[in-house]
Amino acid sequence: MSSKLNNEAVLSQLTNRFGNAILESSEPYGLLTVEIQSSSLLEVVQWIKDEPSLQVSFLTNIAGVHYPDTTGREFAVVYHLHSLVNNFRIRFKCFLPENALMIDSLTSIYSGANWMERETFDFYGIQFNGHPNLVRILNEDSMDYFPMRKQYHLEDETREDKDDRFFGR
Amino acid sequence: MGKIEDVPTVNGEGFQLTVLDKVIGAARANSLWPLPFATSCCGIEYMATMGSNYDLARFGMERMSFSPRQADLLIVAGTISKKLAPVLKQVYEQMAEPKWVLSVGACASSGGIFDTYSVLQGIDRVIPVDVYVPGCPPRPEQIIDGIMKIQEMAKTESLRRRYSDEYKSLMSNYNIESDEQ
Numbered sequence: 001m002s003s004k005l006n007n008e009a010v011l012s013q014l015t016n017r018f019g020n021a022i023l024e025s026s027e028p029y030g031l032l033t034v035e036i037q038s039s040s041l042l043e044v045v046q047w048i049k050d051e052p053s054l055q056v057s058f059l060t061n062i063a064g065v066h067y068p069d070t071t072g073r074e075f076a077v078v079y080h081l082h083s084l085v086n087n088f089r090i091r092f093k094c095f096l097p098e099n100a101l102m103i104d105s106l107t108s109i110y111s112g113a114n115w116m117e118r119e120t121f122d123f124y125g126i127q128f129n130g131h132p133n134l135v136r137i138l139n140e141d142s143m144d145y146f147p148m149r150k151q152y153h154l155e156d157e158t159r160e161d162k163d164d165r166f167f168g169r
Numbered sequence: 170m171g172k173i174e175d176v177p178t179v180n181g182e183g184f185q186l187t188v189l190d191k192v193i194g195a196a197r198a199n200s201l202w203p204l205p206f207a208t209s210c211c212g213i214e215y216m217a218t219m220g221s222n223y224d225l226a227r228f229g230m231e232r233m234s235f236s237p238r239q240a241d242l243l244i245v246a247g248t249i250s251k252k253l254a255p256v257l258k259q260v261y262e263q264m265a266e267p268k269w270v271l272s273v274g275a276c277a278s279s280g281g282i283f284d285t286y287s288v289l290q291g292i293d294r295v296i297p298v299d300v301y302v303p304g305c306p307p308r309p310e311q312i313i314d315g316i317m318k319i320q321e322m323a324k325t326e327s328l329r330r331r332y333s334d335e336y337k338s339l340m341s342n343y344n345i346e347s348d349e350q
Contacts, residue, residue: 139287140252147286155284 005088007032010054018044031091038077038094042104045092048081049109056083056090059106062116064124068150074098075126079106096126105131123148190328197241197267198323199229201316204240204264206257208247211274211306215246218309228316237263242319243296246273246306248281249289261296262345266331269319272298273312275305297339 007027014034015022021040026033036044048056060080067074073095082089094103105128106113117128118137125146128134136143145152176195179186203225207215219225219233234240237260249257261270272292275281278301280290292298299322302315330336331347340347 138252152286154286156280156286156288156290 005054005083005086010088010090013051013054014044014048017047031089033091033093035093035095038096038103041079041092041094042106042109045079045081045106046109048090054083054088055085056081056088058082058084059110059112059116060089062106062113062120064120064126064148066124066148066150072097075101075124077103077120077126101125102127102129104129105134107131122146125149191324193328194324194326198320201228201230201242201269201319201323202232202234202240203230203242203244203271203316204234204237204260206243206245206247206260208249208253209276211246211277214306214309215244215273215312218312223309223313225313225316228313228320230316237261238265240264241268242316243268243270244273245270245277245292246312248276248283249292250287251289252287254289254292254295257292258295258343258345267323267326267328269299269322270296271300271302271312271315271319273302273315274307275303278303281305295343296345297343 007030010032011022011025011034018036018040021037021044022034023037024035048054058081060082061078062080063078065076065078067076075096075098077094077096079092079094080089081092096103101124103126105117107117107128108130114132115137117131118134120126121128121131121134122136122139123146135141139147176187176191205212205215205219207213217223237243241264243261243264245257261268270292272278276283276288277292278298280288282305284290289295300315300318302311304311307315327333337347
């Protein structure tokens with residue numbers, strides 16, 4: 001079923017309403033992807049949920065990304081949202097610098113953001129301001145680093161029985 | 170009454186002589202109550218092993234024990250993440266002596282393909298293992314072979330294995346309290 005909304009219309013509504021907070025947009029594989037200022041995240045998500053013509057009221061996913069080589073925007077938080085009424089999907093991206101890894105929590109708008117934000121914190125160390133219980137969720141509690149950051153090896157560094165020569169290291 | 174395994178007996182009129190060690194060993198080996206600690210695909214193979222085709226019950230294991238208190242054999246079948254490791258260790262500690270551990274498949278034995286920060290690289294890092302079954306996953310025949318090896322151990326080991334210095338030092342290596350005699 002095709003969507004009742006189209007990307008151009010939604011994007012122009014967003015830029016009319018938020019102007020400077022909308023930094024960039026693209027449509028990879030037809031999915032409207034909008035980079036927004038992290039300080040405006042709550043406002044945008046709240047508005048797009050309440051706006052009667054859009055009703056983007058379902059939070060599909062929150063994820064983190066680490067781009068160690070882009071100075072000043074090393075981390076991204078990606079939000080996938082879905083309008084069940086209009087069958088329309090949208091993706092928001094917020095980039096954060098490594099020295100100020102903080103973004104507002106969406107838990108005040110979507111309760112479902114709770115565990116997703118905990119997971120993003122668990123793997124990337126991104127702080128979500130206003131989160132009720134920002135502690136590790138999947139990894140063991142004693143873990144003292146954020147394993148999905150690129151500087152850490154994927155492999156378990158404690159094992160001795162694998163010969164590096166056979167594993168391309 | 171039929172012959173019990175290979176326990177030698179001397180039969181006379183109204184009496185039968187045998188060796189207590191061997192009788193008890195045979196009894197233990199043929200009534201091992203396994204606790205399946207199955208976490209992934211090896212667990213599915215283990216279910217087949219328990220099913221009617223392979224029928225582990227033939228080996229005196231009709232009853233799965235889902236309480237460690239009544240289990241003799243801990244069968245670890247599947248990937249154990251580091252977060253799960255303390256749980257596995259606690260289950261092992263709750264089992265009463267004598268107890269044996271069968272590590273089924275590559276993941277339980279060595280971490281397998283999961284050479285990654287979140288996976289325990291072999292359960293022998295937290296608990297002692299008696300028999301390792303290789304395979305990814307192993308076929309039921311292999312699991313049965315591993316269990317028969319455990320039975321062999323149960324038959325031939327000293328009944329007081331848990332009081333031997335070797336066993337005690339093994340346990341202390343794992344920081345597990347062992348029984349005092």
